[in-house]
Amino acid sequence: MSERKEITLTINGNQVKGKEGDTILEICRANDIYVPTLCYMEGLSYVGACRLCVVEIEGERRINPACTYPARDGQVVKTHTPNLEKYRRLILELMFTERNHHCFYCVASGDCELQALAYKYQMDHARYPYTFPSLPTDTLNEYLVIDHNRCILCGHCVRTCGEVVGNHTLDFGRRGWRTLVVADLNQPLGQSSCITCGACEQACPTGAIFSKASAYRGRTSEGQTINSLCSLCGVGCETKVLVKDNNVIRIDGTELAGPKGQLCIKGRFQQVYNENQRVTTPMMRDRAGALQPASWDEAFKLIVDKIKDYRERYGAVSIAGYASSLCPNETLEIFSKFMRKTVGTSYLDTLDGSSYRAMAKGISAFSKNGKGMEIESPLEAILDADCVLVVGSNPLETHPVAGCYILRARDRKKANLIVIDSRPNNFGFRGDIWLRPNEDTEDALIGTLAGLIAKKIKSAEKTLRFVSLAKAVELTGIDKTMIQQAANILSNAKNLVVVYGDGVLEKKSPKLIARLLDLANLASPEGMKVISLKPKGNSRGAWELGVANQNGMAKAKPKMVYVLMCDEEFETGDWVSLVDQSEFLVIQASYRSPLTDCADVVLPSPIWAERKGKYVSLDGKVGHSEKVLEPPADVQDDVEVINKLAKKL
Amino acid sequence: MAKRLMSVEELNKFKAVAQKKLDERAKKIQVKVHLGTCGIAGGAKFVQEAFVKEVAARKLSNVIITEAACIGPCEREPVVTVIHPQKGRVIYCNLTPEQVPTIVEKHLIKSEPVTEWLLDLESPTFKLQHIRIMHNQDIDPMSIEEYIARDGYQALAKALTQMKPDDVISEVTKAGLRGRGGAGFPTGTKWSFVRRAVGDEKFVVCNGDEGDPGAYMNRAVLEGNPHSILEGMAIGAYAIGNVRRGYAYIRAEYPLAIETFNHALEQAREYGLLGKNILGTDFEFDLTVFPGAGAFVCGEETALLASIEGKRGNPRQRPPFPANKGLLDKPTTLNNVESWSNIPLIIHHGADWWGSAGSEQCKGTKTFCLVGKINNSGLIEVPLSTPLGQIIFDIGGGIPGGKKFKAIQIGGPSGGCIPIGHLNTPVDYEAVTKLGAIMGSGGLIVMDENNCMVDVAKFFLQFTRDEACGKCTPCRAGIPKMLEILSKITQGKGSMEDLAVLSELAEMVGSASLCGLGQTAPNPVLSTLRHFHAEYEAHIIDKHCPAAVCQPLFKAPCQHTCPVELDCPGYVSLIKEGKYADAYKLIRQRLPFPMSVGRVCDHPCEVKCRRAQVDESVSIRDLKRMAADYAYEHGIEFVPPMKPRRPERVAIVGAGPAGLTAAYELVREGYNVTVFESLPVAGGMMAVAIPEYRLPKKILQAEIDNILKLGVELKLNTKVNDIDSLFKEGYKAVFISCGAHKGDKMGISGEDVEGVFDAIEYLRELNLGKKPRIGKKVAVVGGGNSAIDAARDSLRQGAEEVHILYRRERRDMPAIDEEIEAAENEGIHVDCLTAPTKVLSQGGKVTGLECIRMELKGFDSSGRRTPQPVKGSEYTIAVDTVIEAIGQRPDTSFIKDGVKIAKGGTITADPRTLATDQPGVFAGGDAVTGPKTVIWAVSAGQRAATSINRYLQGKPLSPFVERDGYEPIEIPSIAPTEEEVKERARMHPTELDTKERKSSFKEVVLAFRPAEGREEASRCLRCDLEVGGEE
Secondary structure, three states: OOOOOEEEEEEOOEEEEEEOOOEHHHHHHHOOOOOOOOOOOOOOOOOOOOOOOEEEEOOOOOOEEOOOOEOOOOOEEEOOOHHHHHHHHHHHHHHHHHOOOOHHHOOOOOOOHHHHHHHHOOOOOOOOOOOOOOOOEEOOOOOEEEEHHHOOOOOHHHHHHHHHOOOOOEEEEOOHHHOEEEEOOOEOHHHOOOOOOOHHHHHOOOOOEEEOOOOOOOOHHHOEEEEEEOOOOOOOOEEEEEEEOOEEEEEEEOOOOOOOOOOOHHHHHHHHHOOOOEOOOOEEEOOOOOEEEOOHHHHHHHHHHHHHHHHHHHOHHHEEEEEOOOOOHHHHHHHHHHHHHHHOOOOEEEOOHHHHHHHHHHHHHHHOOOOOHHHOOOHHHHHHOOEEEEEOOOHHHHOHHHHHHHHHHHHHOOOEEEEEOOOOOHHHHHOOEEEOOOOOOHHHHHHHHHHHHHHHOOOOOOOOOOOOHHHHHHHHOOOHHHHHHHHHHHHHOOOEEEEEOHHHHOOOOHHHHHHHHHHHHHHOOOOOOEEEOOOOOOHHHHHHOOOOOOHHHHHOOOOEEEEEEEOOOOOOOOHHHHHHHOOEEEEEEOEOOHHHHOOOEEEEOOOHHHOOEEEEOOOOOEEEEOOOOOOOOOOOOHHHHHHHHHHHO | OOOOOOOHHHHHHHHHHHHHHHHHHHOOEEEEEEOOHHHHHHOHHHHHHHHHHHHHHOOOOOEEEEEEOOOOOHHHOOOEEEEEOOOEEEEEOOOOHHHHHHHHHHHHHOOOOOHHHEOOOOOHHHHOOOOOOOOOOOOOOOOHHHHHHOOOOHHHHHHHHHOOHHHHHHHHHHHOOEOOOOOOOEHHHHHHHHHHOOOOOEEEEEEEOOOOOOOOHHHHHHHHOHHHHHHHHHHHHHHHOOEEEEEEEEEOOOHHHHHHHHHHHHHHHHOOOOEOOHHHOOOOEEEEEEEEOOOHHHHOHHHHHHHHOOOOOOOOOOOOOOOOOOHHHOOEEEEEHHHHHHHHHHHHHOHHHHOOOEOOOOEOEEEEEEEEOOOOOEEEEEEOOOEHHHHHHHHOOOOHHHOOEEEEEEOHHHOEEEEHHHOOOEOOHHHHHHOOOOOOOOEEEEEEOOOOHHHHHHHHHHHHHHHOOOOOHHHHHHHHHHHHHHHHHHOOOOOHHHHHHHHHHHHHHHHHOOOHHHHHOOHHHHHHHHHOHHHHHHHHHOOOOOOOOOHHHOOOHHHHHOOOOOOHHHHHHHHHOOOHHHHHHHHHOOOOOHHHHHHHOOOHHHHOOHHHHOOOOOOHHHHHHHHHHHHHHOOOOOOOOOOOOOOOEEEEEOOOHHHHHHHHHHHHOOOEEEEEOOOOOOOOHHHHOOOOOOOOHHHHHHHHHHHHOOOOEEEOOOOOOOHHHHHHOOEEEEEEOOOOOEEOOOOOEOOOOEOEEEHHHHHHHHHOOOOOOOOOEEEEEOOOHHHHHHHHHHHHOOOOEEEEEOOOOHHHOOOOHHHHHHHHHOOOEEEOOEEEEEEEEEOOEEEEEEEEEEEEEEEOOOOOEEEEEOOOOOEEEOOOEEEEOOOEEOOOOOOOOOOOEOOOOOEOOOOOOOEOOOOOEEEOOHHHHOOOOHHHHHHHHHHHHHHHHHHHOOOOOOOOOOOOOOOOOOOOOOOOOHHHHOOOOOOOOOEOOHHHHHHOOOOOEOOOOHHHHHHHHOOOOOOOOOOOOOO
16 A cells, blocks of 8 residues: 555644545544544544534535544644534533433443533533433343433444444434434344444443443442453453452453454453352362362372372373463463473373364374464454355354454455354354255365365366265255355455364364365465464463373373363363373362362362463464452462472472 | 337437327327326326226217326316317316216317316416426326427437537536536536546436425426436436446335336337447446335435445435445436436527526526415426515415415425515525525425414424434434424423524534534524514413414414404303303403404404314304394493502593503503593594494493493593603503504695595594585595595495505405405495506696506515506596595604604504503504504503503513403303314305495494304304313
8 A cells, every 4th residue: 555645734723744534533633632522433434423523624614523524735624613612512412411311320420421521511501401202221131231311322332333343233223313223123132133242332432331240330440450361262352451449340352443452242241240159279078078178288288199199109191181271371381391390291281182183183184294373364364355264163152253353354345254064053144155064074065165166266286185066965965056156156265264163173183174274275376364263262372382282192091180270161071081080180270160079179270360471362473461350368370389289299 | 019229310210200190199189187196196097087988988089098297286186188189288177077078078079178177278377387397297108209209318319429428518517507406506517526536337316305395396207207317317327427327216105206217217228228339329328216215314315325225324424425435435426306307408409598597597497396375286397586476476376265475485394484575586596595495306385374483493393303314413412402492482481592592503403414404404493583583482472373373372273363362262152052141241351342343353363263274264253243232232231350449540641442441451450540532532443433334333332431430530632742741640650542543645746635535534524423525436545444444434425436546456455355345345446556646636626536557566575566657557537535545653742752753653662561661651552553453452451451550569561461350251161063063154244235335324234143143153163172182
């Protein structure tokens, strides 16, 4: 892109500079000229709806909103004439009298842009009759409330939902003075297509959309806002955590439209809302076999004794360690060192490690030159795609922000979307084509698609991984024309991005991965783009640190297992059978779970907010999570605990 | 099967064939049934069926029945044109199927048109129109053949083969066509913007989303002349370049228009006039109809484009303008139906021809929808800059029911109203905007005296409130607020501060709103505030709706309109029940002169009577008289409640109805009242101007006696010489109600000779029993009540020939209609459009009057046409008596200083409290207002009494008349039965035979007999009864 020309304007008698293509408001903002706005929001389209930013432009018959008006060289603009200021005050009065703005019990009081403007314009009373309309409050969503009484129809939520989230749940319903923000065709939010990402809530300048979890718990000015990171999935969104009195009040994305500023239901709400029972002290079995609180020293002693005992009796191989991929690099590193060096076992893995080993095999089978996860593309590649192939994933559930990227590509680039998943998958309905093969026949389908693409683009490349169409139809049970259609779209794509997720990863099939990579490679010879949606915040970090590189894990039959769960919620995985067979189980976890209930020793672990550390996102970007809360008195940092253990060994 | 026309030659060949077919057809009798939506709604299909049936039954082979579109006269639907090869073209109107056999029999068979059912094509309604856009409304809109036969597609052929795109644009620019959608932006300029805009794909769009209440011009064109729009768009597409597709956005509420237009598109495609290689050139263009789903705001260009794109029909901020970023972000020109329709005319006939209609600034013709309170409502086409008054009164035929024109709303809800004082305004973009309205797409809504302008503003705001998109704050939130304030005002809860808030808000909404809808939505408020401020004040200060529309302010319109707020429905319903005495008492509670007023009142109540919407108004005045006469004849006494005596003395100057009423009310309040009267009789004009045969002296005296006997001191033959001396004599307050007894002079030469009378003087002398000597041939100059009285009196005095000379038209005469009628019945000549120029005399005696014919020119500020003498039309009439009755003013010689006299000679007093500038001095009646009728004087008397009472008690003055202390009278609350509501004529009281009238001063109009009265009273709709609450 060529450099934009510099232009000079006269605003309020002063010469200011800007770039051609800027709006007048952008230039004002850049030059510290305050112009009030409500409907304007960086990152969204500019609509000129609230009319607070109206300015006088020389040569224009009418006043115009600064937020939409293109700046031109030599323009003479006035932003604060008495008339404009009068209009602004009148507009504020209209906003206050139009609906039911009762600041005294509004969740946004103190954090409200409308209220702030009223103070600024000293709107001590309104001269218009209050309408007091009878408006509904929608509370059916688990986390979000829409109180139409406080809505000023600025459209932040509507535009955020459409332009940023790409979900288009919210829109304006009805018209004129009866206009209302509605979800879908006027459904309650909780029964709509809403994915509860909360972006609308973050964008709302008033208390019209608010989070139940954060309501009345404190204003922004009363707490401390700390920049951190969400580690719940591999996307690694940046967060702003508002903390007050050692409580997390709310979590926001850093910038709505920025590359990683968006959040989802998990990162925004579920962490604030977590009601799991904490493990707050070390625990050990008493004689009757019941778990009882114990001192750290007692617990350490028992663990050290057991390690020594098993090591002596069966060798270090009788001990295995598992770490959660929610742990930051620092913890993983120390745990890895502890298991390998101090304990001396090679049986070390992450809870999701086996998937990545299969993936690594697939990648190396495809690339044949020892490449690893670095062949994957950054998440943002989706935004430029003209076609997205989603395999074995419902990103809106597992990685909602990544899902939104796909929706945005669909909106802005008119990207085609093809979904392949044998499981019931709501995302499938959003696709132009949803191919739903019989169970475990994905590889055949992908093989035939790759073959069809190769034929279409007359690729000279021949691989054995192609599958004949007839065979694929037989195996997958999918209509022939549908497969052909999909192949057509894929081969016509100029910028295909292949996204695959848990449905592929959990199969642990290197062959499937290799075929998928083949397909991606064939469809975009100039540079394939593949993204795997790794489920945990530091899955990739754990892989890169070599925590999960142990190939012989399947052969392990440990007597003692040490699981560093931290705040990961218990889900069964292939490691559970090992735990089952073991004689002695140590669980270091934040929450009580079925696993802690059968452990011999339970050590408390801090939750996400109580630790800091480095995370590597699914596409290899490094982020830092900050400690925002002090842990309960008896909870020690995981690194410290392992260090202490190591010292005692 | 249609053949694609692959060249201009083929087009012309086809045209020749088509024309020949039409020529053949013209040899037969053609019956064209006009089947626009309006016609169909009016029953035209049934008429068509009847014609088909009748013609078939009679086997008339020389009759062709065809269909055509709407030609405008909505009021007269169904309309059928009959073109007879010998007898020519006539148009039948208001047809029913029952009339058809007669027409077939007389016109189609016997070649004798049934003249009484025809539209008068020679009337100004049609003569003053200039038909261009609507020139094809009489052909079959479904037939491309007929269109081509009428030079259709010649313009496209010319453009494609003889003109470069730039030539087309410069021709349109030269013609001066301005956007017919309302804003008036030059079409040629707009096109050149789009032509210059960068883009390999551009669009032309037709805005057919006509949504103004009362506007349907575009519908008629879409239904009647679809090919002209299509052709215009194709030409536009060619001129702009890179246009391969166009859209016609037509609102879904116009199903017939959509059907017709789609049919036209199919035909054009068949003939190769749309699609690729049009007329064999490499020009390609096609067109799609996009039905709009009923949102008014989609008439706004950016909203319309969003709607075509499948988005919510919200406007967006410009810039960028559609010329650069329009449909699908491509350069787009969006023009109105009528603009497109003008293009073929410009290209085919050339810019010069086209520009020959209209004015320099605003060329061409424009279609308008003339609706509302207008006789000939319908669709018209006139040159731009046609004067408003001409449209309303000549083309529109004026206001139905002889009501008074009040204002015209131009431009629908986005426009504003233009009041009566601006009837000379040329209807064009600039002139209309200057008055606070806009041209808009051409809706003209006529309003009369029965329209409340606050209510009108409310109506339009309700519309824009509901039709706004809701995007920008000023419009979305501001319009409802304005509406709330207006509602407050119409409920009588408004304050003057509200008006300030309202205009500030309106100004802001107009300035700060995003799109045209919001920017113009306050226009109805701003323009009514500007032109009808007094009406707003009446609602706020007096809690009075002058048009009697705003229901929360009153019980019944008749009562609300009555200056003394007589409970008309109350006494009418009592009469209906036969309770005449109660009726009388109820009247007396507010009116001390029921017998007199019952005879001479100009009954404003009846003007607002809702019964008139069924048939005719109730005879409220005559019913009042009946009750009053009944009481008089039966000796029923009304004893008003009297308050304890007070020491203060009040002087009243003049014993007319105002003075006597004030005296009556003040005596009741306990004051000592003296009335000074310079004449030898009391009663003022009632006694000395109104003739005996209208108001017998005996009756009047009885009513005056009723007042005097309460203790009012009356000093006759006593002239007051100055006000201050009254105060010196101990009077604490003075009410001046001296009337207007001085006649105005004509100011023409020779009027100071014997035989020239002043009407007031003449009437006075006559009433005082003197016999002014008049001759045999009398000319009365003037058109007011005095003129009529003088004329009728002179007849009774023995004049053989009486002429009333009036300079305007009969309908402009200010006198009460019944009186003019009565005069004519008695043989008096009413000579209109004439004015005296010289009194001819011989030997100091009148011998004749030189007059000049007048003609009516432009409109004056009162909305009446100004009479102008016709040069050389002087004529003489031989008369021996001339009575001047052209105006009266008060004799204020006794007022020295302190009380102000206005320019016209009247006394200046606050219209609400009647207070003059001098403390303690109040004035009212004719002395303040100039000549008005008795009821207004009574009202003034009551106002004065309230004010004087408050003044003497040290209370602040109030605009509300206090009438308390009366015993309540139970009024039957029985709604009229269905039978009673049914249409039936108004009862008229018996009148004296005309022969007998001329020779005597006997009362002419007699009272209702009880049976008549009860029958008439049963016509009352009882508007005063509450039937459920109103929002």
